[in-house]
Amino acid sequence: MAELSKEKFQIVGKNLKAAQEVVRPSMTYWQDAWRRLKVNKIAMLTLSLLCIMIFMAIIGPMIRPFVYDEGNLFDANLKASSKYWFGTDDIGRDLWTRVWWGARLSLFIGVVVALANLTIGILYGGISGYLGGKVDDIMMRFVELLITVPQMLWIIMLMVVMGQGVATIMIAMTATGWAGTARIVRGQVLQLKEMEYVMAAKVLGSDMGRVVFKHLIPNTMGILIISVTFAIPAAIFTEAFLSFIGIGIPVPIPSLGSLSREGTNMLLVHPYQLMYPSIVISIIMLAFQIFGDGLRDALDPRLRQ
Amino acid sequence: MAGYVFKRFIYMILTIWIVATITFFLMHAIPGNPFVTGARITPEVLANLEAKYGLDKPLVVQYFRYMGNLLKGDLGLSLQYRNRPITKMLAAGFPASAQLVFPAMFLGSSVGLFFGIIAALNNKGFADYFVIFLAVLGISVPIFVFASLFQYFFAVHIRWFPVAGWKTTRHMVLPIIALAFRYIAYNARMMKTSMIEIMGSDYVVTAKAKGLSKPVVIMKHVVRNASIPIVTYLGPMLTTAVLGTFVIERIYGVPGVGKYMIQAIQQRDYTMILAMTLSSAALVILGVFVSDLLYGVVDPRIRVGK
Numbered sequence: 001m002a003e004l005s006k007e008k009f010q011i012v013g014k015n016l017k018a019a020q021e022v023v024r025p026s027m028t029y030w031q032d033a034w035r036r037l038k039v040n041k042i043a044m045l046t047l048s049l050l051c052i053m054i055f056m057a058i059i060g061p062m063i064r065p066f067v068y069d070e071g072n073l074f075d076a077n078l079k080a081s082s083k084y085w086f087g088t089d090d091i092g093r094d095l096w097t098r099v100w101w102g103a104r105l106s107l108f109i110g111v112v113v114a115l116a117n118l119t120i121g122i123l124y125g126g127i128s129g130y131l132g133g134k135v136d137d138i139m140m141r142f143v144e145l146l147i148t149v150p151q152m153l154w155i156i157m158l159m160v161v162m163g164q165g166v167a168t169i170m171i172a173m174t175a176t177g178w179a180g181t182a183r184i185v186r187g188q189v190l191q192l193k194e195m196e197y198v199m200a201a202k203v204l205g206s207d208m209g210r211v212v213f214k215h216l217i218p219n220t221m222g223i224l225i226i227s228v229t230f231a232i233p234a235a236i237f238t239e240a241f242l243s244f245i246g247i248g249i250p251v252p253i254p255s256l257g258s259l260s261r262e263g264t265n266m267l268l269v270h271p272y273q274l275m276y277p278s279i280v281i282s283i284i285m286l287a288f289q290i291f292g293d294g295l296r297d298a299l300d301p302r303l304r305q
Numbered sequence: 306m307a308g309y310v311f312k313r314f315i316y317m318i319l320t321i322w323i324v325a326t327i328t329f330f331l332m333h334a335i336p337g338n339p340f341v342t343g344a345r346i347t348p349e350v351l352a353n354l355e356a357k358y359g360l361d362k363p364l365v366v367q368y369f370r371y372m373g374n375l376l377k378g379d380l381g382l383s384l385q386y387r388n389r390p391i392t393k394m395l396a397a398g399f400p401a402s403a404q405l406v407f408p409a410m411f412l413g414s415s416v417g418l419f420f421g422i423i424a425a426l427n428n429k430g431f432a433d434y435f436v437i438f439l440a441v442l443g444i445s446v447p448i449f450v451f452a453s454l455f456q457y458f459f460a461v462h463i464r465w466f467p468v469a470g471w472k473t474t475r476h477m478v479l480p481i482i483a484l485a486f487r488y489i490a491y492n493a494r495m496m497k498t499s500m501i502e503i504m505g506s507d508y509v510v511t512a513k514a515k516g517l518s519k520p521v522v523i524m525k526h527v528v529r530n531a532s533i534p535i536v537t538y539l540g541p542m543l544t545t546a547v548l549g550t551f552v553i554e555r556i557y558g559v560p561g562v563g564k565y566m567i568q569a570i571q572q573r574d575y576t577m578i579l580a581m582t583l584s585s586a587a588l589v590i591l592g593v594f595v596s597d598l599l600y601g602v603v604d605p606r607i608r609v610g611k
Contacts, residue, residue, distance in 0.1 A: 286445035
């Protein structure tokens with residue numbers, strides 16, 4: 001056994017500065033999330049896919065000398081060529097222009113509807129959860145009523161009354177789509193408002209607005225962003241479905257759904273007319289869904305599957 | 306349990322009533338007179354038509370008449386096909402739609418379950434990646450694209466099945482698979498996740514420690530417990546299947562309810578559209594109610610005592 005002698009021990013003193021030193025740079029929640037997202041290869045791949053699709057939706061119609069609603073009947077039903085990159089439809093309209101116009105419209109509708117639903121959902125769910133009690137009961141009964149009936153059926157009813165159109169479809173989708181977000185926000189707020197830091201804020205004299213906007217909303221932001229990434233493809237799909245059954249976007253405006261409908265009519269003779277819009281819509285849906293999964297893992301690691 | 310069922314039942318009836326009321330008022334909010342489109346008609350004819358459809362009475366009277374008729378199962382008359390009760394048209398289309406929806410749901414659950422089990426037993430193996438691939442396809446490819454692709458490939462290209470129609474069993478294969486595809490993908494993924502979670506649970510370890518053989522553990526303990534979440538998916542599955550028939554029936558020319566719906570939309574037959582929406586909503590609400598009850602039967606842990 002080794003001999004323990006006094007010489008072996010010496011006082012090094014304490015360096016208060018070194019103990020306090022921050023070795024690694026501090027990270028905000030968003031930097032941390034971004035770091036986690038960056039290492040997720042599939043998520044980054046789908047993110048770049050998404051960027052390409054958005055870029056093409058903006059640039060696509062501009063780089064060809066055609067418009068979406070005018071065709072040349074002599075060039076009807078042509079296959080892809082150097083003049084018509086995706087070919088032409090049954091009345092000679094350039095499919096390249098129409099498909100990217102459709103992607104542009106579908107993405108636009110998806111993003112606007114998702115953001116509108118988010119805003120209404122935050123306000124409704126936030127108020128309901130924050131006030132609680134009777135008000136909460138009544139407000140949530142209404143949400144349940146909306147949710148019990150499939151959203152698509154509500155939208156069909158509203159579209160019958162309001163008529164087809166880009167604006168009406170967005171109104172119909174917003175009028176019925178916020179209920180899900182409201183539910184999530186309410187659940188989060190109910191949970192968060194019992195937290196100590198909220199109580200501390202209240203004790204220190206914060207008013208309701210400050211508590212809601214400085215504490216409750218920033219803490220639900222992660223979950224809300226995730227719900228938006230899933231809401232966008234859902235909205236794109238809803239629009240496509242409605243346009244496909246003929247109650248969505250009116251002709252001649254192209255959307256990915258209405259292009260698919262026109263494509264199925266010609267499927268047996270000219271299958272490429274369905275191919276292009278359906279590939280584009282599938283890539284957009286796929287990219288949003290997989291990227292949403294990655295984003296969820298990055299923003300809320302507890303939910304990782 | 307009985308109290309809970311009763312409460313849920315009352316709540317369901319109430320919801321259907323509210324939806325019916327909303328439908329009624331939406332119908333009256335549609336701008337314009339349904340009879341003064343197209344051909345010119347004299348005021349006398351117009352008055353006659355309005356009297357026939359009861360549109361000359363005050364709104365309250367119309368409302369009670371509408372509700373009374375609904376209770377009797379009468380959904381009113383189609384605007385497009387004068388004299389044809391909507392209920393009769395729905396009844397004519399129902400068998401074909403049911404032959405499409407229920408086998409698709411059954412196929413979706415059983416095949417999905419099977420794939421999920423195989424994938425879970427073969428975690429990170431070929432079957433697992435196959436299920437992931439299916440799931441990715443299922444969430445990203447819209448149903449109308451699937452249905453059209455199947456039709457083009459299996460009916461037009463290699464001619465295994467008829468392109469469209471609804472006469473023999475061979476006609477039913479493609480539409481049913483096209484409708485079921487999503488559910489196969491979804492159920493397989495859900496089943497796999499749930500199996501893997503349960504295979505790590507304590508009672509499975511106990512069962513193994515007792516010396517039970519692997520098939521017994523898997524069949525008796527893991528699969529039985531893992532398939533419970535599938536039951537909760539029955540309600541949403543019915544919802545999307547009902548909506549899916551609108552598309553499938555159009556593509557494959559199935560003479561079902563969905564085809565009438567599409568026709569009604571194309572011909573702007575408002576009474577028809579709203580009646581069909583109302584009945585679909587009622588069907589879905591009923592389906593969710595039943596699947597919630599089933600969930601309680603299958604899983605004793607969530608049985609409500611209140």
